[in-house]
Amino acid sequence: MVEKKVVIKNETGIHARPASMIVQLANKYGAEVTLGKDGNEVNAKSIMGIMSLGVSKSTEVTVKAEGEDAQDAVNALVELLESGFGE
Amino acid sequence: MNSISVEKILEHFHLQQINQTPIENMILVSDIKRPGLELAGFFDYFTPDRVQVLGRTELSFLQELPKELLTERLDKFCSYDIPCIVVTRGLEPPQELIDLSQKNQIPLLATDYSTTSFVSRLTDYLEGEFAPEVTKHGVLVEVYGVGVFIKGDSGIGKSESALDLVKRGHRLVADDAVIIRRFMRGALVGRSPKISKHYMELRGLGIINVRTLFGAGAVREEQSIDLIAELEKWDDTKNYDRLGIQDDTEEILKVTVPKVTIPVRPGRNLAMVMEVAAMNYRLKSTGYNAAQEFTKRLEETLRNGN
Secondary structure (H helix, E strand, C coil): CCCEECCCCCCCCHHHHHHHHHHHHHHCCEEEEEEEEECEEECCCCHHHHHHCCCCCEEEEEEEECCCHHHHHHHHHHHHHCHHHHC | CEEEEEHHHHHCCCCECCCCCCCCEECCCCCCCCCCCCCCEEEEEECCCCCECCCCHHHHHHHHHHHHHHHHHHHHHHHHHCEEEEEECCCCHHHHHHHHHHHHHEEEEEECEEEEEHHHHHHHHHHHHHEEEEEECCEEEEEEEEEEEECCCCCHHHHHHHHHHCCCCCCCEEEEEEEECEEEEEEHEEEHHHHHHHHEECCCCCCEEHHHHHHHHHHHCCEEEEEEEEEEECCCCCCCCCCCCCCEEEECCEEEEEEEEEEEEECCCHHHHHHHHHHHHHHHHHCCCHHHHHHHHHHHCCCCCC
């Protein structure tokens, strides 16, 4: 199990476009990837799950992964989340 | 740690505040206390962390007390860390209680309900608010009155089969993320996160609104979870349950839920399989187990043949 915490920086939070970017990236990995906020965890490969978390700016989220490429998955997702989705 | 503000209770039950103290306390337990022996002076097992409810009995008892003793008891009572005191039936509490609760910053509230009725409503409400909760990946649908929680890897076809079920007249509760709560006596109830309520995502189509597409009869706000249907890729090397005699289960929030594992292969009508699984669950809960009946019949035939 690999786990890392990230604070969301972009102004509008994780809205539809960032959510679909996360899902696309997470789906490249075989590992089971989850995104957590306030103890609620959702599958990072499912767009409705991520959007229903309702992550706004300055919120801390936890990226977790379990499986063979877990480390790569967490690294890639953390990089994406920290990049502010190019906004 | 779970907690509810006293202010929320005040709003939910339309309580009136009798004293002037700011309402900032939090309630940390779902139990309720009617202080009886405490008012009579026995504080050994007092549970001050609970909401304290005073009804006609308690107030009449206080009225009977000599002034000095009344002040002494109430002073001790209010010296504890109490989240709030509620007086029922719109009764008027003694002035001493108003003053002492004010001094100790304990909100003193009033309701018109009778004590029993208020206690049972408050218990229900607090139990609900304090119920443990977890968000799970999956789809929740109601099929013939049975709450079926469909789980499986992303892309296996959970949403598609749920949509198929909706088309057949069943109801969608939540897609993708299901908030599951455990109520008293181990009942699990699932609902959708507010944001994604009535919405669903289908590969190739994107986000659709099930309610506007299929009508109000196609959705449901809440549903108990009775059965888990796990979808998994068809694996030729794996042995699937062919008889259904062994009951598979899975735990959610420490509640054991019956589970069926359904292997997925292109062309297999999953919605129909799940409909049958739901009906079979209902049959089983009324005491009829097809698999057991069948094997019993087989055994009888074999016995008679010999």
